[in-house]
Amino acid sequence: MTTALHRLSRVRWYLVTGIVLLVAINGFPFYWMALTSVKPGTELFSYPPRFITTAPDFGGFQRLFETTNFLTYAKNSLIIATGATVLSVVVSALAAYGLTRFPFPGSRAFSTAILYAYTFAPIVIVVPLYGMFREAGLINSHLGMILAYASFGVPFSLWLLQPFFRAIPGELEEAAFVDGANRVKSAWYVVFPQALPGLIAVSVFTFLLAWEDYLFARVLITRDDLKTLPIALHDLYNASLQDWPLLMAAAVLINLPVLIAFLFVQKYLVAGWGAGAIK
Amino acid sequence: MSLTRTTTPAPPRARADGPRPRRRMPGWFWGALLLSPAFLLVAGVIAAPIAYLVRLSFTDAHAYLPKFGSVGFDNYVALLRAPHFWDSVRTTVWYAGLTVGLQLVLGVLIALLLHQRFRGRGVVRLVALAPYMVPSIVVALVFRWLLDPTTGAYSWAIDKVWPGSEPPNLLSPNLIFWSLVAVSVWMFTPFIVISVLARLQTIDPSVVEAATVDGAGAWRRFWHIVLPELKPVLYTLILLRFMFMFTKFDVVYLFAGTGTEVRTLPVLTFQRIFGEARLGSGAAVAMVLFVLLMIFTTVYLRTLYREREETA
Numbered sequence: 001m002t003t004a005l006h007r008l009s010r011v012r013w014y015l016v017t018g019i020v021l022l023v024a025i026n027g028f029p030f031y032w033m034a035l036t037s038v039k040p041g042t043e044l045f046s047y048p049p050r051f052i053t054t055a056p057d058f059g060g061f062q063r064l065f066e067t068t069n070f071l072t073y074a075k076n077s078l079i080i081a082t083g084a085t086v087l088s089v090v091v092s093a094l095a096a097y098g099l100t101r102f103p104f105p106g107s108r109a110f111s112t113a114i115l116y117a118y119t120f121a122p123i124v125i126v127v128p129l130y131g132m133f134r135e136a137g138l139i140n141s142h143l144g145m146i147l148a149y150a151s152f153g154v155p156f157s158l159w160l161l162q163p164f165f166r167a168i169p170g171e172l173e174e175a176a177f178v179d180g181a182n183r184v185k186s187a188w189y190v191v192f193p194q195a196l197p198g199l200i201a202v203s204v205f206t207f208l209l210a211w212e213d214y215l216f217a218r219v220l221i222t223r224d225d226l227k228t229l230p231i232a233l234h235d236l237y238n239a240s241l242q243d244w245p246l247l248m249a250a251a252v253l254i255n256l257p258v259l260i261a262f263l264f265v266q267k268y269l270v271a272g273w274g275a276g277a278i279k
Numbered sequence: 280m281s282l283t284r285t286t287t288p289a290p291p292r293a294r295a296d297g298p299r300p301r302r303r304m305p306g307w308f309w310g311a312l313l314l315s316p317a318f319l320l321v322a323g324v325i326a327a328p329i330a331y332l333v334r335l336s337f338t339d340a341h342a343y344l345p346k347f348g349s350v351g352f353d354n355y356v357a358l359l360r361a362p363h364f365w366d367s368v369r370t371t372v373w374y375a376g377l378t379v380g381l382q383l384v385l386g387v388l389i390a391l392l393l394h395q396r397f398r399g400r401g402v403v404r405l406v407a408l409a410p411y412m413v414p415s416i417v418v419a420l421v422f423r424w425l426l427d428p429t430t431g432a433y434s435w436a437i438d439k440v441w442p443g444s445e446p447p448n449l450l451s452p453n454l455i456f457w458s459l460v461a462v463s464v465w466m467f468t469p470f471i472v473i474s475v476l477a478r479l480q481t482i483d484p485s486v487v488e489a490a491t492v493d494g495a496g497a498w499r500r501f502w503h504i505v506l507p508e509l510k511p512v513l514y515t516l517i518l519l520r521f522m523f524m525f526t527k528f529d530v531v532y533l534f535a536g537t538g539t540e541v542r543t544l545p546v547l548t549f550q551r552i553f554g555e556a557r558l559g560s561g562a563a564v565a566m567v568l569f570v571l572l573m574i575f576t577t578v579y580l581r582t583l584y585r586e587r588e589e590t591a
Contacts, residue, residue, distance in 0.1 A: 011497070015392065015395060018388075018392045019392065019397070022389060022392065022403065022407055023403060025465070026406050026407060026409060026410055026465070029410075029421045029425060032421065032424070032425060032432055033417070033421045036424065044430070045430045047429070047435065048435050049431075049432045049435055051432070087320075090316075091316040091317045091320055092317060094313045094314075094316060095314045095316070095317035097313055098311075098312070098313025098314045099310070099313075099314065101306075101309075101310070102308075102309045102310030103310060104306065104307030104310040104311060105307070107310060107314070113321075114321065115576065116573070116576050117325050117326075119522055119572055119575070119576045119579070120569075120572065121522075121526030121527075121528070121545070122526075122528060123526055123528045123545040123548055123565065123568065124329075124332070124526065124565050124568050124572065125324075125328050125329075127332055127335070127552060127558070128329065128331035128332035128562070129324065130342075130552075130558075131331060131335060131340070132327070132328060132331055147320070147324055150320060150324075151320045151323070151324030151325055152325075154317050154320055154321055155321065155325075158317060183309075208412065211414070212414035212415065213529075214416055214528075214529045215549075219553070229414075230414055230415070230416040231416075233420070234416050244424060247420055248420075248424070251420060251421065254414055255413060258412050258413070258414070259409065259412060262405075262408075262409070262412045266408065
């Protein structure tokens with residue numbers, strides 16, 4: 001009895017240690033980022049470093065908005081990420097419905113090609129895309145960026161959505177037909193609501209893909225007024241004088257929508273990833 | 280059936296009309312129609328660029344000037360002869376191998392931890408998955424700030440735990456590779472955690488309980504019951520994640536890739552094109568990555584289909 005209790009408490013101790021370590025290792029960089037963004041200049045470079053601040057100073061945020069075009073960059077990021085998400089989700093939902101409801105010769109080959117496309121690395125695509133966009137005049141345009149990100153979102157989204165659509169029983173739609181609904185109505189009222197968790201997961205994924213990307217934006221955008229947040233932040237870092245509170249203030253603001261979105265949809269994301277990303 | 284009918288918000292009036300005569304198009308027509316936007320997008324922005332990439336790799340194209348002449352296999356020959364290309368291959372294999380290995384071990388451990396029941400599990404899960412959501416540029420900057428040799432919090436902590444004659448410089452050319460590995464593991468382990476956790480939740484708990492009753496310890500339960508169940512997922516993850524890390528650009532370049540110390544193949548591609556303005560030569564490096572990706576994907580799909588057939 002005592003050994004069993006002893007073992008139980010040892011297991012408990014492992015568990016607690018593991019959780020504390022995990023939270024500390026994963027959480028501290030977030031804390032440090034937020035802390036640095038409000039640290040007054042006098043505490044910034046103190047050694048040993050200060051782990052709390054008694055006099056929070058929002059000068060970093062103020063300088064970010066006053067001396068940089070942060071709002072312009074945020075607007076660009078928002079337009080591009082939203083556009084890419086809408087385009088990608090609509091296109092892949094249609095394709096997923098088509099693939100699961102109307103199989104035709106070549107649809108299996110298409111699925112396989114999509115899987116290949118999913119594994120293509122951005123660095124491989126960006127090289128020729130740069131050449132092609134240069135010739136087509138799509139460098140420095142929101143449309144070009146939206147197309148690029150959407151095309152990257154589609155393979156993943158399609159792959160993830162297919163099991164969701166396949167899991168919706170055909171009888172459900174047939175019941176709608178009996179009730180007089182046509183294809184479009186049954187798809188809209190019966191099929192898409194059932195696939196909602198998958199649709200939410202791929203929307204968030206595509207939005208984040210575009211919101212966070214560095215490479216495509218770096219290569220396909222050269223004008224300052226069209227920069228997205230990640231490249232703007234990198235350029236601020238590369239400026240001659242590194243203003244860490246300003247940089248971390250920008251980092252906090254870039255992260256905020258991401259973490260909020262994550263908080264709301266994490267259930268769907270975990271389900272979506274579990275169902276589609278990994279068989 | 281009755282349940283499905285009540286959830287169908289079809290207008291009741293339509294029923295009274297009876298089935299309307301509909302012009303019937305064959306199913307494949309609708310399938311192809313619905314697929315066409317996705318097809319156009321993927322063909323236009325992924326397939327066409329790949330074809331263009333092949334062509335570029337046989338030219339001396341300049342990144343900014345309209346110079347464009349055929350050079351045959353010169354780019355490839357020069358690449359295979361360059362010692363720094365092979366250095367780059369070695370760096371990439373080490374980077375991908377180390378990060379995937381560490382991610383797998385830590386990912387399984389963390390997934391097992393999060394699979395336990397404890398108070399506040401939801402919050403801990405959020406914290407466990409959070410690093411995956413952070414943009415690469417933010418990860419790179421925050422860690423460069425944490426590891427700053429003179430003022431970084433982590434540099435200070437390491438110096439406290441393991442005092443040396445002077446504070447360690449984890450961003451110096453001979454240590455930055457290891458820092459990059461640590462940062463990458465921090466950032467990408469959550470993906471493994473999610474995937475493994477999803478699989479763990481499908482294991483029948485009564486089997487594990489039965490083994491516990493039979494006196495199997497935690498280690499034996501993991502080794503003989505849980506691990507065999509996880510094997511297919513882990514195998515898939517190794518392949519997928521290796522591909523992913525092998526071609527990773529953002530965090531490698533932003534955290535460590537502006538010099539020659541950590542020049543993985545993706546970074547080499549980028550430097551060739553946008554640093555040296557040699558578009559054709561960079562395209563050849565990208566082609567090497569492309570061919571490797573195709574091989575990996577083929578292997579991956581084979582195992583995926585085999586698994587499907589086994590479970591079907």
